[in-house]
Amino acid sequence: MDKQQKYKDRLLQIDQDLFELRPLLIDNKTLKENADYLAEFLRRYLPINQLALVQISNEVSIRESAFWKNDQNEDFWMALIYDHMDKCQNEKDITSAFDTMETGIEKASVYALFPVACEDRLAGALLVQKPEQTGAWNEEEIALLELMASTISVTLINRAHYEEYALQGYVFNELMDNTSTNIYVTDVETNKILFMNKAMQKSFGIEKPEGKICWQVLQKGMDGPCPFCPVPALLKVEDEHPSVVWEEENTRTGITYKNYDSFMKWTDGRTVHFQQSVDNTNTRQLEKAAATDELTDLLNRRAGKLAMNRTLSQAKQDKTRVIVGMYDVNDLKEVNDTYGHAEGDVLLKTIARSIKECLAPQDYIFRLSGDEFIIVFKDTNLIATKEKVHRARERIQLFKEENQKPYEMDFCCGYEEVEPEDRRTITEILTDVDEKMYEKKGYSIFKGQKKNIERMVKSKARQKLSSMIRSIFTMRWSRALMIIYMCAI
Numbered sequence: 233m234d235k236q237q238k239y240k241d242r243l244l245q246i247d248q249d250l251f252e253l254r255p256l257l258i259d260n261k262t263l264k265e266n267a268d269y270l271a272e273f274l275r276r277y278l279p280i281n282q283l284a285l286v287q288i289s290n291e292v293s294i295r296e297s298a299f300w301k302n303d304q305n306e307d308f309w310m311a312l313i314y315d316h317m318d319k320c321q322n323e324k325d326i327t328s329a330f331d332t333m334e335t336g337i338e339k340a341s342v343y344a345l346f347p348v349a350c351e352d353r354l355a356g357a358l359l360v361q362k363p364e365q366t367g368a369w370n371e372e373e374i375a376l377l378e379l380m381a382s383t384i385s386v387t388l389i390n391r392a393h394y395e396e397y398a399l400q401g402y403v404f405n406e407l408m409d410n411t412s413t414n415i416y417v418t419d420v421e422t423n424k425i426l427f428m429n430k431a432m433q434k435s436f437g438i439e440k441p442e443g444k445i446c447w448q449v450l451q452k453g454m455d456g457p458c459p460f461c462p463v464p465a466l467l468k469v470e471d472e473h474p475s476v477v478w479e480e481e482n483t484r485t486g487i488t489y490k491n492y493d494s495f496m497k498w499t500d501g502r503t504v505h506f507q508q509s510v511d512n513t514n515t516r517q518l519e520k521a522a523a524t525d526e527l528t529d530l531l532n533r534r535a536g537k538l539a540m541n542r543t544l545s546q547a548k549q550d551k552t553r554v555i556v557g558m559y560d561v562n563d564l565k566e567v568n569d570t571y572g573h574a575e576g577d578v579l580l581k582t583i584a585r586s587i588k589e590c591l592a593p594q595d596y597i598f599r600l601s602g603d604e605f606i607i608v609f610k611d612t613n614l615i616a617t618k619e620k621v622h623r624a625r626e627r628i629q630l631f632k633e634e635n636q637k638p639y640e641m642d643f644c645c646g647y648e649e650v651e652p653e654d655r656r657t658i659t660e661i662l663t664d665v666d667e668k669m670y671e672k673k674g675y676s677i678f679k680g681q682k683k684n685i686e687r688m689v690k691s692k693a694r695q696k697l698s699s700m701i702r703s704i705f706t707m708r709w710s711r712a713l714m715i716i717y718m719c720a721i
Contacts (some may be wrong), residue, residue, distance in 0.1 A: 262393055263287060264298040266387055270380060274360070284362035287388050288314055288354055309343075313357050316345050344369055346381040350389040355704040358384050399454055403599040414489070414509040417498070417668060418446050418462055425449075426504060432438040437485060452483040462493045463505050479512060482540045488513045504646075525599040536598025540608055541658055547610070555617045556661055557607035559587070559645035564603045567639050574640070586627040588619045606662070607645075614647060621645055641706065644673040657674055 261269070263285055269370070271283040283300040294314070299306055334515040358381045369377075408415060414432035418425055428441040438449055447454045466474045474492035482489060490512040496505045516633055522536030531539060540556075547554045547643070561583055568576040580603065587607065588597055594610040609617045625642070632641045646669030648661055 242347070260391070262298070263291070263296050263391070266384075266709055267298040267300050274376070274380065277376055278360070278362060280360055280362050282309075282359075284309055284313070284357075285384065286357040286359075287391065288317065288356050289397040289657070290353075292317075293353065295424060302387050309359055309361075312343075312345065313359060313474060313531075315664070316347070317357065340519060340592055342366065342368060344374070344377055344379040346377060348381050348385045349476070350385040355385055355392070356388045360518050412511070414507075416507055417496070418448070418463075418505045418507075420467065420495070420505050423447060426498065428492065432509075435487075443460060450482070450484060454483075458670055462491075464507075465492065465706055466495060479516075480509075487511055488516045518619075528581055530584055530605070531596065531598035533598065536596075537658060539596060539598070540606070543610060544658070550611075552611040553613070553652070554650045555609040555612060556648045556650060556665050557609065557617065557621070557645055558581075558648075558662070558665045559605050559607065559621075559643040560604040560669055560673055562642045562644060563640055571639060575637075578637075579639070581626075582631055582641060583628055586631070587591075587621070587624040589627065592620070595620075600662075604666075606665075614649060617647060629642070645668060646670070646672050647671055 267285045270285070271280065274280055274283065281301070282303055284306075285298050286294055287296045289295040294310075294317075297310065297313075299309075303309070307533045317622070343359060343361045346359055346360075347354055355517070359378075360377055363686040385696065389519055408429040411431055414429070416425055416432055416437055423446050425441045425444050425446055428438065433439065435442060437554070438444070438452060441449065447458050451458055460478075460480065462476045462478060462577075466476060473494060475492070478491050478493070480489050480491055481487070487510040488602075491507055491509045493505065495503050495509045500608040523531055525532045529538075530574070544554060561580060564576055564579060567579050584599070584605065587605075591597065591607070592610075597605060597607045600606050606639070607621075609620070615648060628641050631637075646665050646667070648665035648668060649662060654661075
């Protein structure tokens with residue numbers, strides 16, 4: 233068998249032995265473990281007495297180094313590696329420069345230094361040393377070392393990727409576990425939880441949520457998927473990255489969440505549902521406080537007018553009628569002056585609460601000013617509207633009798649119908665309904681005054697009668713004329 237055949241057989245045997253190098257390519261070993269493993273492998277074929285591995289960072293600095301054996305000459309070898317690394321970089325990052333092997337004889341030994349390149353950049357270096365008496369490196373040895381350098385290039389790049397992924401994973405886990413945002417991922421078909429961060433696990437009191445059905449552990453009293461679940465609607469969206477923002481008062485925690493839902497690709501390539509939820513309870517409470525009248529717990533003037541504007545705009549789109557009512561509490565000043573402001577507050581709150589309890593779910597009421605309130609009736613007629621107000625009056629009178637209130641508890645109310653084609657502004661509508669309410673108010677005042685007059689006539693209280701007549705004539709002409717008309721009847 234000639235020399236060339238022996239060389240081929242030798243390489244074939246080496247190729248078979250390379251199967252044993254799988255741990256270098258697959259296992260996540262330390263650089264020292266890799267150096268030891270590679271040295272033990274090479275000793276089958278070469279009489280080596282030292283081996284070193286160096287990993288270079290993206291910033292072209294030595295990130296880590298490892299020697300097979302403890303060596304007093306490590307500083308010398310590292311200086312040699314640094315020098316060779318600079319030479320490679322000065323070749324203007326040409327890949328062929330990374331393939332240049334350097335050999336030499338130092339201190340009764342022969343060394344070979346191989347740059348380890350991967351993805352067109354210098355990833356590290358392999359240094360191998362053997363005794364001087366073994367002679368210079370031959371072709372077979374160089375071929376084997378070049379093969380080892382190629383193998384090490386895969387090892388080093390895998391290590392770099394693993395370390396990058398590990399860093400990303402660490403940062404991701406820290407962010408997931410330390411954020412106050414609730415985050416979880418579910419399968420869109422089975423509703424099984426695939427991931428949930430620690431913040432959400434703690435908030436909902438769930439341990440090991442993976443594999444559990446979301447609506448069974450995140451809600452209370454559900455017999456099936458949540459009717460408000462956004463997933464079915466998101467599945468119908470043709471957009472590649474559909475998303476929705478919505479608010480939920482959770483039935484299990486009682487917390488108001490602002491939810492951000494979307495889809496993402498899972499590790500196995502399937503599309504999954506991703507939700508992040510922020511506790512919006514405090515924000516909602518502040519918004520509610522800013523929009524609520526403190527005394528009556530109704531919408532205040534600003535929030536009520538905004539709601540009314542939205543209602544009228546929606547009614548135009550839906551082509552439905554809106555009825556706007558305005559009521560004014562009767563004799564509030566007299567109640568305050570005679571019985572105190574606490575009783576005046578009772579009067580305001582009782583009337584507001586009674587009216588609110590008689591409204592339909594889509595209707596609402598807000599406080600416009602001191603004793604004036606606006607009621608908005610959606611998609612209804614005047615008869616049904618007045619029936620609701622009549623029921624409220626019955627409730628108020630029942631309260632008055634049960635609590636033996638010595639003063640009248642009533643109000644005057646005017647109505648304005650707003651059709652879809654109506655072009656009036658909110659200000660104009662409120663002005664018109666105010667006039668209608670005051671027409672009722674004037675009639676109500678006259679009836680009360682007329683009764684008082686009759687009582688005064690019978691009791692011959694002439695002085696009081698004269699004073700009352702003067703007060704009537706000090707009213708604005710429209711009301712005075714009305715009273716004169718009523719007196720003539």
